[in-house]
Amino acid sequence: MWSRDLDVLVPTWQGADDLRVREGATALAALTTPGSQRVTVPVPGGGSAPEGGVRHRAAVFNAYHAQTEVLARHRPQRLLTLGGDCTVEVASVAHLAGRYAKRLFVLWIDAHGDLNTPASSPSGTAHGMPLRLLLDGDVDGALPDAHCLSPGQVALAGVRDLDPAEVEYVRRHDLTLLDAPRLGVHPARLAELPPPGAAVYVHLDLDVLDPSAFPAVAVPTPGGLTAATLTRSLTALRAHHQVVGVGITEYVPQLAHDQQVLNEALGTLGLTGARISGRGFVNRGWPGSTTPGDR
Template sequence: MSYTTVIEVPQWRGSSSPTARRLVEGARLLADMAPDARRVRVEVSESLSDTASRVRQALPESGFAFTAGGDCGVELEPIAAAHRRYGDGLVVVWFDAHGDLNTPSSSPSGAFHGMVLRALTGEGPAELVPSQPLDPRRVVLAGVRDLDPAESAFIAESGMHHLPDPASLIERVADLSPSAVYIHIDLDVLDPATFSSVGCPAPGGLQPDRLLSLVKGLSDRFEIAGLGITEYEYEPTLPRDQALLASLVSVLVTTCAQL
């Protein structure tokens, strides 16, 4: 019998946003929006590596896991675990406004949420690089539209797939013949004119119905290894954003868990 585990990780210290502390409440609300499931809340540390270790211990040995962040750095261990399980058959689809492909030396902010995907491919703070790095050619950036020069150079050199307009996303993933797909969603992939409760908005993003359609297309074709949704900065004066997420998150989790 399949079941879902919701892992709430209210990490904010990896973010560069001046309002990053709002991610704590955002993580709780995202976890609340998931359908009924086993729930685990990770107590975060001042040390990102300590928090990563706690996330690793919280991950279930079987069943589907939905990680509710927190900043994008919370995805380090769930994706590393999926890679250990599926090996090079795994494809990671990274829905985000940003590439999160900086290194400590190239990052303008020094914030780990802008380095986590690069760390997963083997370059980053030593204590946060997994023992089995991802092949960048097994990563598809979807909706990414705000890149630093060093990130653009890495994409070109590494063979990572970049689809600012993800119209051909399903076909591109299919070309990689995945055994499973991990889906990461940073909510700043959405257009800020529609959803603005994020710390680093970038114009020209996806509409919620298009995001859902793309995720459903992936779920219809491939096994989904896990789902992470991150970077919701809860702002009490923006109830419209919470109402939008309340319906969207539940459907995303149900769709990805293939319930």
């Protein structure tokens, strides 16, 4: 088992503008063995008007501040974050950056780069912006603590769907990128990305998996990893590095899926005491769900 000080459940949906992911945090919590302490962050339940090119901007910022307050109160050195959408990673990574400074290295395991700004985003959804916030901060300074990473502290893995502005950002800042095809051929290369002695944060958006293996995500994206590739890469990573944080996001448990795929990934990360077989939830036409869109 992976030992940590705190689990935070952050049932946000506003960053994805998709009510279905709200249930993902609770479902993930039911599948994982609790750490020393488990807290549900009191995030807003409703949405808010678009503002500054971002859907539900005020609600997203309110959730960030609520999560930041929980982390400041508990001061974890090892942290599990169960979302919700990918915006939950901003507060968690920023907190651990305060603990580990330049030793922190973030593996962004995701189909998407999440490197957009409000101006560059095709959709205006905030879950396509968290890594850019961590690298550059908020354009109007509303989240002063979010800017905590340098390009050398980040690697993107499994990525296969970047918007043009994100491609330019990766090129201009020379970000390390291990795309899905290359990772599929050499899963152990994930362990080669963090430098020796790094304190590693693993961001795992479940859409890094190919939809044929795991379709229960907010933005299913073809060309992804097989379940075997994901488990092999995570096994290699944990064998060679100190993992101080894990964030898992964008799970839509209402959609039919093979739950064993998720159980295998959670088990590889040391988050379950035993692997459970069985099928996932059946799509019930969740009330209020929106159609997944661009990031």
